[in-house]
Amino acid sequence: MQNFFSLILEPLKGVYAEFADFFPNLLAMFIIIFLGIVAARIVRAVVLKLLKAVNFDSWSDRMGFTTIMRKGDLWAKPSAAVGSFLFWLLIIVVFMAGFGALKIRAIDDLVSQCVLYLPRVLSAVLIVVVGYIVTGFIGRAILIFMVNRGYHFAKLLVEAVRLLLIVLFVAMALEQLQVAPRIVVSAFSIIFGGIVLALAIAFGVGGIEAAKKVIEKETVEKKDEKNDDIEHI
Amino acid sequence: MADFYQTGIITTLHRLGKPSLERLESELMEHSKARPVTLVLPALYSEFEGQAMPRIVEELARVKYLQGIALVLGRASDKEFRKAKDSLSAIPYEVKIIHNEGRRIHEIYETIRRNGLNPGEDGKGRSVWLAYGYVLAAGKSYAIALHDCDILTYSREMLARLCYPVINSNLDYVFCKGFYSRVTNKMHGRVTRLLVTPLVRSIQNLIGEHLFLKFIDSFRYPLAGEFCMTTDMARVNRIPWDWGLEVGSLAEVYRNYSPRRVCQVDIAETYEHKHQALSAEDPEKGLMKMTVDICKSIFRTLASEGVMFSEGFFKSLSVSYLRQAEDTIVKYEADAAINGLEFDRHEEAKAVESFTKALSLGAQVFMENPMGTPLIPNWNRVTSAIPGILEMLKKAVDEDNK
Numbered sequence: 001m002q003n004f005f006s007l008i009l010e011p012l013k014g015v016y017a018e019f020a021d022f023f024p025n026l027l028a029m030f031i032i033i034f035l036g037i038v039a040a041r042i043v044r045a046v047v048l049k050l051l052k053a054v055n056f057d058s059w060s061d062r063m064g065f066t067t068i069m070r071k072g073d074l075w076a077k078p079s080a081a082v083g084s085f086l087f088w089l090l091i092i093v094v095f096m097a098g099f100g101a102l103k104i105r106a107i108d109d110l111v112s113q114c115v116l117y118l119p120r121v122l123s124a125v126l127i128v129v130v131g132y133i134v135t136g137f138i139g140r141a142i143l144i145f146m147v148n149r150g151y152h153f154a155k156l157l158v159e160a161v162r163l164l165l166i167v168l169f170v171a172m173a174l175e176q177l178q179v180a181p182r183i184v185v186s187a188f189s190i191i192f193g194g195i196v197l198a199l200a201i202a203f204g205v206g207g208i209e210a211a212k213k214v215i216e217k218e219t220v221e222k223k224d225e226k227n228d229d230i231e232h233i
Numbered sequence: 234m235a236d237f238y239q240t241g242i243i244t245t246l247h248r249l250g251k252p253s254l255e256r257l258e259s260e261l262m263e264h265s266k267a268r269p270v271t272l273v274l275p276a277l278y279s280e281f282e283g284q285a286m287p288r289i290v291e292e293l294a295r296v297k298y299l300q301g302i303a304l305v306l307g308r309a310s311d312k313e314f315r316k317a318k319d320s321l322s323a324i325p326y327e328v329k330i331i332h333n334e335g336r337r338i339h340e341i342y343e344t345i346r347r348n349g350l351n352p353g354e355d356g357k358g359r360s361v362w363l364a365y366g367y368v369l370a371a372g373k374s375y376a377i378a379l380h381d382c383d384i385l386t387y388s389r390e391m392l393a394r395l396c397y398p399v400i401n402s403n404l405d406y407v408f409c410k411g412f413y414s415r416v417t418n419k420m421h422g423r424v425t426r427l428l429v430t431p432l433v434r435s436i437q438n439l440i441g442e443h444l445f446l447k448f449i450d451s452f453r454y455p456l457a458g459e460f461c462m463t464t465d466m467a468r469v470n471r472i473p474w475d476w477g478l479e480v481g482s483l484a485e486v487y488r489n490y491s492p493r494r495v496c497q498v499d500i501a502e503t504y505e506h507k508h509q510a511l512s513a514e515d516p517e518k519g520l521m522k523m524t525v526d527i528c529k530s531i532f533r534t535l536a537s538e539g540v541m542f543s544e545g546f547f548k549s550l551s552v553s554y555l556r557q558a559e560d561t562i563v564k565y566e567a568d569a570a571i572n573g574l575e576f577d578r579h580e581e582a583k584a585v586e587s588f589t590k591a592l593s594l595g596a597q598v599f600m601e602n603p604m605g606t607p608l609i610p611n612w613n614r615v616t617s618a619i620p621g622i623l624e625m626l627k628k629a630v631d632e633d634n635k
Contacts, residue, residue, distance in 0.1 A: 058348050066344065067621030070628050075340045 028101040036094025044087040051079035064136060093118075124173040131169025135162055167191060235499055241451025242444075244406070244496035246398060257393045261298040264400045268375035269300035270461070272392065273364040275357050276382040278309035281317050285383050285506070292389040294324045298396075300374050301327035303367050303630075304382075305360035309334060318634070329634050331363055337629035338363070344625065348618045353474025353609045357458075362474075362609045365467040367630050369612055370623035376400055378461040380411070383506045391459065391500040398496050399461045407466055408486050410452060411459035411500035419575040420565060421508060425456045427581065428524055428588045429480070431557035432531065438553055439546065445538055448487045449531075452497055455483060456527075459500060466490065471608040476523040477530030481608065484534040516594055524588050526607075528595030536603055547596040551589055558585040 051057070060066050060078035069081060076084070096111045139162045146154035171188035175181050235247045272293070280286050293302065302324065306317050314332045321328045332338055333355070341363075345352045353359045361379065368374050376399045378392060391411065398409040415421040430450065437446050449455055456479045462470075469489055473481030486495060512519030536542060562581045569576035598605075615622055 057344075061344055061348055061619045061621070064621050066619075067624050070621075070625040073628070073632055075337050075629075077340075077343070 022102075025102050029098040032098040032101055033094055036097065037091065040087050040090035040094060043090060044083045047086055048079055048083045051082060056082070063133070065132075068132070120176055120178065124176040127169060127173045127176060131165065131172070135165040135169070138165065164192070164195060240453065242447050242492040243451045244398075244493075245451075245453070246394075246409075246496055246498040248394075248499040248502070252394075254390045254393060257390070257397060258296075258298060261393055261396060261400055264402060265298040265300070265396075268400045268402060269373055270298070270376040270378055270396050270400055271300050271368045271371075271374040272302045273361060273368065273377055273379045274302060274304040274382050275307070275360040275364070275379070276304055276317075277307045278313045278317060280382045281313075281320055283383065285385050285387065286320070289382060289384065289387045290321060290323055292387055293392075296389050296392060298400075299326060301329065301371075303329050303331060303364045305331040305333055305364045307333045307355065307360055311335070314633070329367065329630050331360075331367055331630050332633045333360060333363070335629075335633050337633055341622070341626055341629055344619060344622065345615060350610050350615060350618055353607065356474055356478075358472050358474035358478045358607075359609060361478075362472045363626070365464075365472075366612055366615075366623060366626050369464060369468055370627035374464055376461055376463050377467050380459040381506060385505045386501065386503050388501070394498050394500045395459055395461045398498060399463060404496075405494070406496045407490050407494045408462045408496070409460060410454075410483075410495075410497045411457050412452070412454040412497050413457070413499065413501040413504040415454075415504055416572075416574065417503075417505060419577075420569060422454070422456070423581070423584050424520055424523060424527070424588075425454055426565060427558050427561060427585050428591075429455055429527065431561050432528070432554050432592065435550055435553040435557045436531070436535070438557075439549055440535075440540055443535070443538070443540070444492075445484065445487055445534060448492055448495075449480070449483060451492070452483065454497075455479060462486075468612050471611045471614075473526075473530060473607050474609050475530075475607045476526035477607065480527050480530045481534075484530065487534075516591060520584075521587060521591050524591035525595045525598070528592050529599050532595065532599040533603065533606060536599075542596075542599070542603075544600065547593070547600070550596070551593055554592055555585065555589050558588065 056079045057066075057077050066078050069076075069078060074081065092114075096114055099107045100111050139158050142161055143154055143158045146157060151157070167188065171184055171192075174184045175188075235249070237247055237249060239245050274289075276286070293299075302321075304317075304321065306314060309317060309332070311332075314330065314335065318330055321330070342352050352362070365377060368377055376396065378396050378399075380387075380391065380395070384391075395409060395411050398404050398406040420426065433446050433450050437443065437450070440446075458479065460482075466486070466489065470482065470485040472478065472485075509523065510519045512521045516522060516525055532542060559582075562578065562585065565581070566576050566578055568574075612623070619625075
């Protein structure tokens with residue numbers, strides 16, 4: 001009879017012992033998550049104050065980031081959006097740290113993979129942001145240059161350049177995120193190479209006469225300069 | 234039928250003979266191919282429940298030359314916005330409703346404010362300004378026509394006559410204001426009859442000939458809310474957000490364009506809309522508020538033109554105005570008598586007394602703060618501060634209308 005009871009109690013004791021071992025980890029997870037959420041809220045509040053102090057919203061309006069948000073039907077203030085982004089990023093980190101405290105191998109592996117992937121996400125975001133600024137700057141510079149030179153298709157050309165740059169930066173970001181990197185690189189090479197080749201052929205074939213005129217004009221001008229020298233002497 | 238006399242320094246287009254609406258509309262169809270026109274309607278939701286709006290919608294549904302309608306809906310909840318949208322579904326061309334109290338438009342105002350610009354307070358001026366922004370953002374129109382949504386006697390002929398001088402490339406006016414007689418069994422339009430015209434003429438008596446005063450005096454109904462103008466003008470003109478909207482808008486037209494390219498057109502035989510109470514005791518309400526704002530607008534425009542004002546000037550002006558207004562009452566009494574119209578001379582005299590008070594109040598406010606201008610910055614100014622604002626506005630309106 002005693003054996004029978006021990007048959008029942010032994011597994012329960014085992015479960016209890018495992019739970020007793022596991023419980024501090026569980027408690028640690030809850031404490032980490034709770035404190036993490038509080039910290040994330042504080043960070044969000046501090047960031048919002050900081051962004052307000054530096055007039056981030058106004059800067060964002062002028063730089064065109066607000067326009068991008070609105071195009072995506074996001075109508076929060078840019079500072080609030082940055083605050084929320086940081087908050088949720090911290091929440092993800094907090095949850096990963098919390099789950100790490102459980103000391104479960106599968107979760108540990110998943111967490112470490114996520115942690116390793118985070119810098120890639122950040123650098124991809126940075127590439128997109130910098131790319132947007134660079135695209136806007138180059139686009140505007142080309143537009144001003146072309147309009148001042150009196151080209152009729154300035155806007156069309158600028159749109160084409162913008163598109164090319166966007167393709168370039170999106171490909172870079174995707175490559176950074178390791179989203180099917182081979183396909184992305186191949187697709188980018190094909191698209192970008194194709195566009196450049198098309199432009200080269202179009203300009204080469206269509207611009208033979210123009211190039212000939214430019215070269216002839218320069219040659220004549222040089223000759224004239226030489227002639228001038230002789231005449232003055 | 235009117236006479237053919239040309240008044241002042243702008244062109245007056247009269248209603249002569251029996252103009253054919255069909256001819257006018259067929260010509261507009263042709264001209265609008267090269268010069269598309271959008272109709273801007275400032276409306277409150279309460280107007281959708283009134284008598285005027287169903288008739289206006291019915292008439293507009295038969296108009297074929299409009300590129301689209303941009304209706305700015307004020308004082309409406311999300312549910313009322315959808316109801317208003319349903320009410321306009323009978324119109325067979327593009328109608329966009331700008332939900333003035335909506336979340337997205339609210340954010341547009343916030344964006345403008347946080348960049349140091351003031352979009353003004355809620356009202357017709359701000360609604361109209363926002364609609365101009367949308368029309369500019371859409372980039373489809375050469376001209377903008379505008380009328381109120383409380384016209385009980387609305388007919389599509391009004392719109393056709395309003396648009397014609399601007400849309401017709403042979404005439405090539407940049408701004409056309411409507412005029413009409415506001416007569417039922419008696420004469421209405423007290424503020425125009427008994428304030429604006431006598432005031433403008435009194436100032437002319439005191440300071441001598443001034444082109445702006447001549448310009449304002451050339452309009453038969455300077456406070457009419459119906460006009461048509463080019464979108465270029467909508468881009469450069471600032472709009473007052475207070476009751477000085479009409480006079481202030483005319484001041485901007487005067488400032489930016491030659492009077493030779495401005496006209497007024499007789500758009501209706503009769504015109505009836507809601508009447509404002511005088512509210513003689515409270516200068517913050519009704520016609521009194523309107524009167525104070527109009528006086529301020531005129532003084533500020535003249536000051537910006539270099540006219541010097543002093544307390545002595547305003548004292549003389551009050552006396553001069555009172556005499557002009559009293560003489561005007563006598564003229565209108567005779568006019569009413571010959572046409573068999575009711576004319577309450579006592580009420581008219583009381584109105585003039587109130588307007589004199591409002592004039593003094595307007596002068597006082599102006600002297601205290603001559604720079605306190607209620608003008609909303611023009612769209613060129615706004616886009617220089619926030620380059621993407623028009624795109625944002627278009628996105629907001631398009632999303633609201635999905």
